Amino acid sequence: MQSYKGRFEPTRFSDLTVTVDFHCHSACRFCIAAEGLNYFRGVPFDRFKEAVDDNVRHRRYRRVTFTGGEVTLEEKLFDYLVYARDSKSFDHIRLQTNGRLLADRSFAERLMEAGVDEFFVSLHGPNAAVQDHIAQRPGGFDETMRGLENLRALGACILTNTVLTTLNVDHLAAIVDTVFPFRPAGMEWWNYLPMEDYADERGLLVPMARLAPALVAALDRAHSLGIECRVKYVPQCLLGAHAEAMDNAQPDVVIVEAFYEVYPEFACLYEAKCEHAETCLGLTHPYIEKFGWEADLLQPVPRSRPWQEPEYGLPVESDAPDGSEVPPSELPAWRALIEGVAESTGARLEEMLLTRRACIYRFAAGAGSVDVVLEARDEARPALHRSASFNIYYKNVRDERGEAKEALTSVIRAAVEAIDARDPGGLHLDGRKGLVGSEYFRRRARR
Numbered sequence: 001m002q003s004y005k006g007r008f009e010p011t012r013f014s015d016l017t018v019t020v021d022f023h024c025h026s027a028c029r030f031c032i033a034a035e036g037l038n039y040f041r042g043v044p045f046d047r048f049k050e051a052v053d054d055n056v057r058h059r060r061y062r063r064v065t066f067t068g069g070e071v072t073l074e075e076k077l078f079d080y081l082v083y084a085r086d087s088k089s090f091d092h093i094r095l096q097t098n099g100r101l102l103a104d105r106s107f108a109e110r111l112m113e114a115g116v117d118e119f120f121v122s123l124h125g126p127n128a129a130v131q132d133h134i135a136q137r138p139g140g141f142d143e144t145m146r147g148l149e150n151l152r153a154l155g156a157c158i159l160t161n162t163v164l165t166t167l168n169v170d171h172l173a174a175i176v177d178t179v180f181p182f183r184p185a186g187m188e189w190w191n192y193l194p195m196e197d198y199a200d201e202r203g204l205l206v207p208m209a210r211l212a213p214a215l216v217a218a219l220d221r222a223h224s225l226g227i228e229c230r231v232k233y234v235p236q237c238l239l240g241a242h243a244e245a246m247d248n249a250q251p252d253v254v255i256v257e258a259f260y261e262v263y264p265e266f267a268c269l270y271e272a273k274c275e276h277a278e279t280c281l282g283l284t285h286p287y288i289e290k291f292g293w294e295a296d297l298l299q300p301v302p303r304s305r306p307w308q309e310p311e312y313g314l315p316v317e318s319d320a321p322d323g324s325e326v327p328p329s330e331l332p333a334w335r336a337l338i339e340g341v342a343e344s345t346g347a348r349l350e351e352m353l354l355t356r357r358a359c360i361y362r363f364a365a366g367a368g369s370v371d372v373v374l375e376a377r378d379e380a381r382p383a384l385h386r387s388a389s390f391n392i393y394y395k396n397v398r399d400e401r402g403e404a405k406e407a408l409t410s411v412i413r414a415a416v417e418a419i420d421a422r423d424p425g426g427l428h429l430d431g432r433k434g435l436v437g438s439e440y441f442r443r444r445a446r447r
Contacts, residue, residue, distance in 0.1 A: 015251035085115025102147030185321035274300035368404025
């Protein structure tokens, strides 16, 4: 079984992110999609409509986020926005953008009229000297500032995103001060992931001994100003009093499959010893190869319970930038498939986890437990049984005392029979992480 730290999974399954296209008018030196710009295609409108229509029926997602490239450059963006808005199936519509085109107030107004209520704005420097050097576009910082001013005046929900590199590590607290006048609902700090430059030839990876103090200072500053922060891809033990700010969850993303092929893997020397091992990813492999395991710097929190590998990722829910409580997803269409199974067999449904690729039901019976797993129907893959929509199988049988075999067998049989009888044939799972096929790539010019 592969360690969770060895892979990257979408885990905030109440949020859906849709990559509309791969164009950008900035050229950020750290861009994780640089090789895909003008090559990958975004999600076709018909495919997007299928996802929205599915959400109307089954309400899997509370939020849809549109991203790119730079999403505001897409000519058909408003078709996507209006379709999402008119479906009335999302609580929030978010735009991830560098904010430059929002300097045109009328454009910002059109976006809000089309349903956008949250703007996730990239800001990687506190001033033009730093930001424009990173983005390699003189004047870009001033455009983003005017965009934020417009959003503030229009009453939009503003969040910011800063990628942590050697180019801005000395300016993190200053970025907080730059953002504060716009009263952001939150700030996110994402440590740089070397997606294509594994050897870090660009010198963008920051040693943790330098990054951690600078980041903690920025978090201190944000806390003093009442700004909620989230941190990704930095070991939790290095965040000091802000350990709770760590949030490595990502939404369910519809994007070209090849994008995932270059995602770095993670590891931690203290994975089985630290209390936070199930949620903290540790360090990327490229970081470890360049700077080592940081054995003396990392400070694992002693475990209070036995370590168990989180095989299915993190069951993290959607967030609410206004600080309000978000109730857990009920996922009624999926729960209905196994309604009554636990009661009829004397078992308990301990957990239900839904990702884009699988639905997992964990049943406990006596001293044992078992996972019943649904994946997209595929005649080429092995399965215990196939319903109209799914391959059904079981895994992770836990029966340490050897006393639960009969009870678990009854649960599996009852679950399979219930799912087969109730599967309407329209519930959607996709075994791929992203879109595949030549239609999702642009033809590259010969050199």
